[in-house]
Amino acid sequence: MLSVYDGFFSGGARILHSDVVLGLREGGQHHRVLSVHGEVLREATRQTMRDDACYRSLTAAGVEVTSLGRTFGLSGVPAVDPGVFSGPELAETARAMAGADVVLSLKEQPLGLLNQGGLPRRPVIVCLHRSDPENQGGALAELKAAIADGTVVACVCCAESTREAYRAAGIPAELLHVIPNGVDLLRFRPDPARRLRTRDALGIPETAPVVVFAARYDAMKNVPLFLRAAHAWLRREPAGHVLMCGAGMTGDQPGLAADIREAFGDDTRLTERLHALGVRRDMETVYAASDVVALTSSWGEAAPLCLIEGMMCGAVPVATDVGDSALIVSGHGHLTPPDPDVIARAWTEAVAARTDLAPVLARSRERFSRTRMIASYADLIDRVHAQAMRPTAPEREPALPEPPLPDPL
Structure with a gap:
């Protein structure tokens, strides 16, 4: 499994997805993470990947985390076109994808990278964590392009409101699967x-x-x-x-x-x-x-x-x-x-x-159990992987013409 993050910075979606990765790994799946950005300025706070709590929890558990090293919003650092990727960046992404059977995209923003031509073909599951698809810049267009291309084969919606919003925005209903958020009940408890x-x-x-x-x-x-x-x-x-x-x-x-x-x-x-x-x-x-x-x-x-x-x-x-x-x-x-x-x-x-x-x-x-949530993610991933491994029916060769009947005596 490969998860692709836009970056490591404070936010519930990253906390939730990182916990999903850890839970799936505990269940026997092999995971690695690729982050597009290595450092960002958000909410007036400079946030580096290696200082992030999610990064630390993933690497402490043995999950390999790498980054394309991009930055965003930093003073004195030239802005990079988010839709253009260099040869080395695409090569790093191709290496990460080549070792995966299924790719998880944390929200739709990484699809700008995953939609680039020449990358290995792997089924992608997009994990959606908002209820305003029209307010995500060009991300919705990237999602629709990836669906049309056959790259995105399923979307996880963390809420019913997410499913309804993306369905109304034109995403096929059969691709939208609701898996409600859950938390670690051993950690989050009255004490x-x-x-x-x-x-x-x-x-x-x-x-x-x-x-x-x-x-x-x-x-x-x-x-x-x-x-x-x-x-x-x-x-x-x-x-x-x-x-x-x-x-x-x-x-x-x-x-x-x-x-x-x-x-x-x-x-x-x-x-x-x-x-x-x-x-x-x-x-x-x-x-x-x-x-x-x-x-x-x-x-x-x-x-x-x-x-x-x-x-x-x-x-x-x-x-x-x-x-x-x-x-x-x-x-x-x-x-x-x-x-x-x-x-x-x-x-x-x-x-x-x-x-x-x-x-x-x-x-x-x-109802809000992490165990329930992880099991639902694992089931969807297994189904996507099984579908990807299913051999396609070979095209039927055109029938040969029947030999002519012999002339009657």
């Missing part, structure tokens, strides 16, 4: 010891209500809406604390700093209970320390990993109605309109209901 330890490290009292927002600094996450809700909630809850995690979620990020000033105005005393933690590699401890996991996204989400991870650690989900959030939150938390005051009230209600909802969240664990 009183983690809860106390993390709160103590952050200076948060044991009984204080805590809301966590796990998202990169990106327009689709609607950070200004979240901050307006945080302002309203912190004014209402004098003991409350708000945690923000993800790329760009740091105090020295100019965009975030401006958003905080806009949302909080002169209430700077409230920002003392607003914790910008940046990228964390111990999200299970952050979720365990929280009472509510919040999502305020405006578009693009499919099956937000933060909601699932937070729920499995005992935090009550409160989300806007985007992607499959309604299906995930139903019966477990609150769905809200994009109104900061309504969101703040929902956070308060969620904190109050946390104890009563704990048994409900516990009963949902099997």
Whole structure:
């Protein structure tokens, strides 16, 4: 198996896919990963492949990870046409593909590379993790071209909303397979010891209500809406604390700093209970320390990993109605309109209901199991591989003309 990433940078899709690769490897498949980019500037954060948590987890497990070495967004580095690849880049890609039976493309962006002529023919499964195919630049066109060419033979949709969006965008329904996201239930679980330890490290009292927002600094996450809700909630809850995690979620990020000033105005005393933690590699401890996991996204989400991870650690989900959030939150938390005051009230209600909802969240664990997810991926890959190995029927040679009958005596 070969997985092709556009790059290693902070985001739920990369976390999820890397966990899929590790799970499939645990099941006996041999995997390697090829990354188009080796270093990027995203969310005002310089992110290198070798410092990435997913890269480290893959290589620690013995998965070979290589890169074409491209960069994106770095100051002083000339921009490279994303649709043009050099001879050495194509040779490296061909070597990686030659050793694979099936190729997984993490989202549709790597198809710009995989659609290049002269590469080995291998069946490609595209793993789709968003619900806005029309908002992905030229990626949708690359996906359609790869399907028409016969290169892409299946698409994994992490959510029902993903399948519906891509079907509406013209992708054949028979290629779209829904495999809902799942998480490691041994890692993501309620843990009183983690809860106390993390709160103590952050200076948060044991009984204080805590809301966590796990998202990169990106327009689709609607950070200004979240901050307006945080302002309203912190004014209402004098003991409350708000945690923000993800790329760009740091105090020295100019965009975030401006958003905080806009949302909080002169209430700077409230920002003392607003914790910008940046990228964390111990999200299970952050979720365990929280009472509510919040999502305020405006578009693009499919099956937000933060909601699932937070729920499995005992935090009550409160989300806007985007992607499959309604299906995930139903019966477990609150769905809200994009109104900061309504969101703040929902956070308060969620904190109050946390104890009563704990048994409900516990009963949902099997539904969000990583084991279930990995088994579904393995089944689809096996079917694709079996189809690729099936011999094609040979073309029938034209029938020879019957010999003429002998002349009657």
